[in-house]
Amino acid sequence: MQIETPPTDKPYDKPEGERRGLLIVNTGDGKGKSTAAFGLAIRAHGRDKPVKIFQFMKVPSARFGEHRLFERIGIPIEGLGDGFSWKSQDLERSAQLARDGWERARDAILSGDWFLVVLDEITYPLVYGWLPLEPVLQALRDRPRHVHVVLTGRRCPQELIDLADTVTEMTMVKHAFQAGIPAQRGIED
Numbered sequence: 001m002q003i004e005t006p007p008t009d010k011p012y013d014k015p016e017g018e019r020r021g022l023l024i025v026n027t028g029d030g031k032g033k034s035t036a037a038f039g040l041a042i043r044a045h046g047r048d049k050p051v052k053i054f055q056f057m058k059v060p061s062a063r064f065g066e067h068r069l070f071e072r073i074g075i076p077i078e079g080l081g082d083g084f085s086w087k088s089q090d091l092e093r094s095a096q097l098a099r100d101g102w103e104r105a106r107d108a109i110l111s112g113d114w115f116l117v118v119l120d121e122i123t124y125p126l127v128y129g130w131l132p133l134e135p136v137l138q139a140l141r142d143r144p145r146h147v148h149v150v151l152t153g154r155r156c157p158q159e160l161i162d163l164a165d166t167v168t169e170m171t172m173v174k175h176a177f178q179a180g181i182p183a184q185r186g187i188e189d
Contacts, residue, residue, distance in 0.1 A: 021144070021145055022149075022165040023163060023164045024037075024164065024165065024166045024167075024168075025152075025156050025167040025168070026150065026151070027151075027152070027153060027155070027161075027169055029171065031188070033152040033153065033154075033170055034152050038053075040116065041053055041150075044115055045075050052075075052076050052078075052108050052114045052117050052118070053078065054077075054080055054104065054108070054117070055078065055120040055121060056119065057084055057120075058083070059079045059081060059082055060079040080101025080102075081097050082094055082097055094130065095125070095130035098130040099130065102125075102135070102136065105117065109149060110143060115146065115147070115148060116148045117148070117149050118149075118150045119149065120152050120153075121152055121153045122136070122151050122152070122153055123153025123156045123157070124153050126160075127157065133159060136160070151164075
């Protein structure tokens with residue numbers, strides 16, 4: 001490990017631009033995309049800002065750790081799908097659920113009622129061709145200026161990356177699953 005001297009000068013100047021809603025993308029093959037988005041949701045909620053979360057691949061009845069917490073603290077979270085594609089019994093139904101879910105998410109974004117809207121795992125219905133990209137891009141361009149939107153999922157389309165204000169790519173360096181360790185409740189659920 002290399003020891004560093006802590007900086008004594010501020011490493012940046014404060015931006016002078018206008019505050020506005022940001023478009024944030026968390027993508028890549030590493031863990032933490034949804035977790036980072038949920039962290040932002042908790043941060044905004046802690047500032048009494050209205051937050052809405054849509055999960056494109058989770059079933060409406062999902063009861064993962066985040067659902068239990070968000071229910072307790074009052075952040076609405078809505079499952080829009082029927083699980084990951086390998087669990088689906090009907091991929092056309094999955095596609096229709098994604099399209100119907102997008103309509104609800106789009107309405108929430110455009111309403112201006114929410115400070116932050118999280119579109120968790122939206123990249124999957126996009127890259128599977130279940131959801132056309134252009135209406136998503138248009139809604140993100142047309143959103144009210146104060147609305148922040150976070151998109152998560154692997155293989156984010158370049159057009160969304162180009163439109164985004166902030167993009168983070170999670171890179172997998174090592175994963176317990178590769179060593180035969182199953183997902184841990186409270187860590188990966």
